[in-house]
Amino acid sequence: MFEAINKNVSKFASFTQGELEQFNSLLKYQKIPKKTYLLQEGEICNFEAYIVKGCIRSYFIDANGFEVILQFGIEDWWVSDIASFNDKKPSKMYIETMEDCELFVLTDTNKEELLHKVPKFERFFRLIVQKNLSATQNRLINTMAKSAPEKYLEFIKLYPTISQRVAQHYIASYLGISAEFLSKIRTKISKQ
Template identity: 50%
Template sequence: MFNQLDASVARFIQLTAEELELFHSLLQFKKVKKKQFLLQEGEVCDFEAYLLKGCCRSYYLDKEGTETILLFAVEDWWVSDLSSFSEQTPSNMFIETVEDCEMLLINYANKMQLFEQVPKFEKFYRLLVQRSLGVLQKRFYASVSQTAEERYLAFMEKYPHIVQRVPQHQIARYIGVSPEFLSKVRSNMYKK
């Protein structure tokens, strides 16, 4: 169960057998069915989840109830509300499973214990946060500098393994357009 996560961690830091054992002991395995919430607006996020299997999405709702999808997380990705988790404040986002999922979760108290007992994990999490911030910055830049068609093509190129796993209306909300507009974009693309 831990092999996939251990390989992911090993790309950033090297751990002893004892450090790995401690890390494993602080994690909770969880199976979650499709279309279940891991987090809802107003709740304090008390987990960071590493996906072993399945797909989740993180999103916000505006005042009219329109979704803005921040990310899709699949195998070998982490999902959480970083701000709510780090500051232990209520979240303004939702995290929902798109498929049946299996995941390993670490709660806030266990993560703090991990940082105290294995300080090199601070480097691991810092590198994950840096990568996430870089992805968000590129995504923000694309949202203000690219057309919907360019954003859709970039999404399909960067995440071909996700395109077949999530509904088109959710991809539309990820790239920042209505499902109807994405349908027009796709129709025009296929005509070319």
Template identity: 65%
Template sequence: MFENIANNVSKCISLSDKEKNFFYSVLEPRNVAKKTILLSEGEICQFEAYINKGCIRIYYIDENGFEVNLQFSVEDWWVSDIASFSEHKPSKLYIETLEDCELLILTPEKKEILLNELPKFEKVFRLLVQRKLSVMQDRLINTIAKTAEEKYLNFTHLYPTISQRVPQHYIAHYLGISPEFLSKIRTRLAKK
């Protein structure tokens, strides 16, 4: 259960067996069914979750009542509403499982215990935030500067497995286009 997260963390820091065991002790393993809302708008996010298995989406509902997909997360990713989690303020987001998921949950209290006991984890979480910021910057640039076809090609290049795991209308909403237009793009690309 902890092998994947151990490999994830080992990219940033090295841990002794005793430190690994302490880290594992603050994580809460949780199996979550497909289509479970882990966080709703207005709630305070009480978790950072490592995805051992499964696929999750983060979205918000715009002023017209439409879902806007911001992110898809799969195995070896962490998922949370960072602003809500760290600042203890109501979320503007929804976090939903798209597949049955195996998660390792870190609560704010357990994270504080972890950081007090093993301060080197500050580096792990700093690098996670930097990675998330980099991904969001790239997404913003692609949204503004690319054509719909370029956005789709970039999406499939960056996330090669997600298009087989996520309904196409979710991908269309992520790209900021209609599902019908995405279908036309995919048909055009298939003919090339």
């Protein structure tokens, strides 16, 4: 049951079987139906979740009332609102399941217990935060410096299975373009 998540954490640090068992004992396995909010704006995020199965989106509502997708999360990814989780401040975003999901959830309390009992996990969490920051910086640069077709091609490279799993308007929101413009881009690319 814990094979995938143990493999995920072991990519970043070396753990003994006992340390992994300690980690596993602090995780809560959850099956979450499609279209369920894990977090809503104004709530304080008290979890970090590993996605065993399913697709999740993180987004905020802009000043004009439009959803702006910040990230998709799929199998073998972690999802949370890092700012809200770390600072214990109300979130500015929503985290919602887009498919039926299976998750391993680590609460803030359990994470503190884990870090106290198995300090090596500090390295793991530091490295995934660095990886997340790197991805966020790359996304920001791509958003500002690339054309819409280039952003779409980069998206397909980053998320090769998402276009078969979510509606086109969600992808358009992630790219910061209209669904109609995305349709034109996809048609043009498919003809090349």
